[in-house]
Amino acid sequence: MTHQTPAFHRIGVIGMGYVGLTLTAALARKGFEVHGVDVQPAVLESLGRGRPHVYEPGVDETFAEHIGGRIHIGSELPAEPVDAAILCVSTPVDEETHEPYLKNLAAAAEHVAERCTPRTLVVVRSTVPVGTTREVVLPRLLDAWGRARLVMAPERTIQGRALTELTGLPQVVGGLDEDSLRSGRDLFGGLADQVLPVSSLEAAELVKLTNNCHTDVIYAFGNELAMLSERFGLDPLEVIRATNLDYPRPDIARPGYVGGGCLSKDPYIMAFAGERAGYRPGLIGAARKLNEVLPVHVAARVADALRETGGTTLYVLGWAYKGWPPTDDMRGTPIAAMMPVFDAAGLRVLGHDPLVGAEVIQAHGGEPVDDVLAGFREADAVLVVTDHPDYRALDMTRALEGSRTRLVFDSWRILDRAGITARGVRYEGLGYTSAAPAAPVPVVTA
Incomplete structure (x- = not known):
């Protein structure tokens, strides 16, 4: 039997890149009804046929089994508001300035504000600078609704093991307030074996950046040693x-x-x-x-x-x-x-x-x-x-x-x-x- 919190049944996932695609598959496998959203026609066409455009073990089989059932793909969220909307859009950095591009995230937040209600739990899954969830996403929700339930829950999987790690790794959740945090814990409790609450949106944002920057530093030391060994x-x-x-x-x-x-x-x-x-x-x-x-x-x-x-x-x-x-x-x-x-x-x-x-x-x-x-x-x-x-x-x-x-x-x-x-x-x-x-x-x- 699958574990699923009754408060959350219909989930919207905005952005069908690697993060959104694997999360959609993992949620479907847990029994959720997932509505995936993307703006790229080629992605929509491929996923609509149950053919993921990104290689990841287990994802092809999940889409083939659940497309049109637990998984629905479209260019917009459904007219009837989803219980939770998870923002998984890309946040690339400029090749020259290395500044992050956050307009995708802002557009996704605006789409959620248009198609959902204050009852919808909004989740930021994208990797962002510390402070972005509060500065970019929250104002758009408040402008539309006057109040919001908002959490930051960073994606931390490794490619090749995503479906295993989405359920096996602790899901870090930081909330706007206690009600948001409680809802975030309920949602991800239906996905993962362990949910780890942190004190704020910003703490959750920093967790993801810390994980990856630490990894980069660790690998850099091995590469530094290689450069030295070559000279010696x-x-x-x-x-x-x-x-x-x-x-x-x-x-x-x-x-x-x-x-x-x-x-x-x-x-x-x-x-x-x-x-x-x-x-x-x-x-x-x-x-x-x-x-x-x-x-x-x-x-x-x-x-x-x-x-x-x-x-x-x-x-x-x-x-x-x-x-x-x-x-x-x-x-x-x-x-x-x-x-x-x-x-x-x-x-x-x-x-x-x-x-x-x-x-x-x-x-x-x-x-x-x-x-x-x-x-x-x-x-x-x-x-x-x-x-x-x-x-x-x-x-x-x-x-x-x-x-x-x-x-x-x-x-x-x-x-x-x-x-x-x-x-x-x-x-x-x-x-x-x-x-x-x-x-x-x-x-x-x-």
Whole structure:
């Protein structure tokens, strides 16, 4: 049996991007009637046929089962007011100024004000600067209704595990007042195993920003160590393994690219909020800058190596922003920063990704390759950008047979180094050069 609070039956979800899409599926699985709203015709058409436009395990099956039943998709909320309206619209940052764009959120709040009543619980799910729920959403509701029930309940899931985490992670809820908070706890109590109330709208806003900025900083330290190891001629994985083994302090993260829809923009949203309050968060800004520089640094290393050997064709494995858990999300993908470097070097770039479509690879300037092994036969160098399971399973002896490849840059160190170097192919990775000793097999204790 599904658990559902009687006060909430019909839920509106405004914004059918990743956050709204996965939340809609999770609510439907819990027995709620969900009305998803979006303004993009292609999204509406695809979802109306029960075909989600974003890859996420379990979402396809949920939409196929419940579209037209528990799930309804349209360009507006239904005429009869929903019990709760959850705002999941995007809040991108400007590429030049890095200031957050909040007009989508304002428009969503205005739509709710037009189609709903003060009885509707309004939930902000989008990631926003601290103070935004009160400053942008609340005035539009008060202008229309005179009063409002309003909560901030940030989305905190990881792609690839969203449906599990939506019910398993604590749902943080901050309310405008006690009545709002009580309603927010009731609503999310029908979704998740645990609801964590916080003291205000602003506290809930800061929780989401803190989660993602902290993650960005953690990864940045691993990347800083990789940059240092590269200069010292050492292997960062050896250093990290020795640093972490049975040591009772927080583990050092392995070096790797940091992207996605959240980590690539939330530090800027945090910085924007901090600067409005009179404080510039230097650590967060430095971490973001380092994580953005890393793909450019790698691209330059690969381009330089090809220039030395006279090669002109590069094969890139992995175009989404990450490979595990698998996703087709291109937001914050490393390849976006790498391609200008490859273009300037005059390289021909072949591309493969298990989930990213050929048209997307072409749009980013690559030549799609269907068979993962086929690209090796044409490439002078191979760059592994993501740690997708398909790449971890590659038989490198077979892949390099008949290939003219002379360099494999394995960003995540997931390939068979010994098998690669045995064929006379140069092997490198993040912070690791061919001159550095390979990391030993990690110690395994009983």
